[in-house]
Amino acid sequence: MGKVKVVTPGLFSTIQDLGRFGYAKYGVPFGGAMDRTSFTLANALLGNHENDACIEWVYQPPILQFSEPTVVCLTGARTTGFLNEKEISMNRQLRVNKNDVLTINFCKNGQYGYVGIKGGFQSEVVLNSRSFFKEITSKESLQKGDEIMYTPVKTFTDSFSVLSTKLFIPNTETLQVYKGPEFDSLTPEQKEFLIHHSFTISGMANRMAIQLNEVLPNSLPSLLTSPVLPGTVQLTPSGRLIVLMRDSQTTGGYPRVLQLNISSIDVMAQKRTHEKVKFEIKDLLL
């Protein structure tokens, strides 16, 4: 087996696949890659299975050293990478030789990036997934000196594939949303506010949820605890909105006023503190 060694771990790097499904009834979050579009692109570029595990980093990437030859790729937040100090491109296959060191700069925009590897990283599988989660996997994030197994690539072919797709998540302010189950309990003024205001990403943002700064006048009662999903926008008693992300709890008691569509969850994941978003309501029943 090959081993990738974590030389420095970066800010908060984890192993992620598509997530942990079938266990929400036990209160286990779905988890999985924050920006699923960029994660999927990494596996597609490598000809991997769609659920193969990648390393996910946020803002400050890790430095990695590979013990055996393989093929890797970088996707997600726009950045510059170096293989043994030689500059490399994002969004393409990169051949890695024995003992090569991969360094990635701080990202220029967006914040979540992915390192994919041919065949996927072979970290432990717990409840059918390799996605790191506190109290489920033995680690919450990668630490200096950690080693993750992978299957080395023995023979390189010079074949390549071309993907006809957008390589980066669009940095749009507009998030497409559906009305949440409690949307209709909002007053006309609250609805107006939701549709016409811009909202600012606060510093309270992680894999579980992203809080927005603006305060909506709110007198809605909380509800009986009910199911929620990644992309659910909750209105808290303080009047602030919280957008639930991949590691969110499976149930919640705050009114669910909006639901991000599938691709807007990935757009939201790449938003940094102080960036703005606007909600554009679409109808699911068209």
Add this chain to the structure above:
Amino acid sequence: MRYRLKYKPYAEDAILIEWPPEIDENILQDILIFQEKIKTQYNKVIIEVVSAYNSLLVYYLSAIEDFYDKISGLKALYNSNTVPLQKKQKVWKLPVCYSPHLAPDLISFSKTKALSIDDIISLHTAPQYTVYFLGFLPGFLYLGGLPQTLHFIRKKTPAPIVERGAVAIGGNQTGIYPVDSPGGWHVIGKCPLNLFDAHQEIPSRVCPSDRVQFVSISASQYTEIRTKVLNKNYFPEPEELSWGK
């Protein structure tokens, strides 16, 4: 009993089904029966069906093309003949040590509520609580049936760490923290068992519609049981009752 349900498109790949907003055992049974029917009927096209007090979220493998068609299918399924749940009623007797050494908020709870620790123990261990669903944290049980005398508003500022096993009260609810977590509930006891084990295919032994009763144990019994849990993965077997008893 049949309820008037609301069906709401929730996301491209999810439909929410709602019962009247009440905490009620008849609603719980109706939800679990419908959940079972959906799992059987739509096994190949759904990821899972998540239940809570008065709702089910049906989460599909791929985007739903025709919500009207899916919802009318679900409505017909709800109204189809119902086979009662086959499983027996399980009652889990869960040991709890109500000692100020293991329960950081027990003394302040006792003072503020003007109840002696013995009163708290006898009130808290009296009911058979109903498990409504699991959520909030991996393995966290939402229990119904906390005596009114023990209701207590949550802390204004949550504690940064509530330890695994903490038995706590928040508002009109009581529960056990299955893993370390920040939390705003008042910790009145500690349970030596692991309620959640990610390395088992079924990570929580206790399931919705089961009953839970707390049993007061001493500090030395706590240590003894905790050792068995750590060394032998110990978990007590439930008592099984036939329905309707």
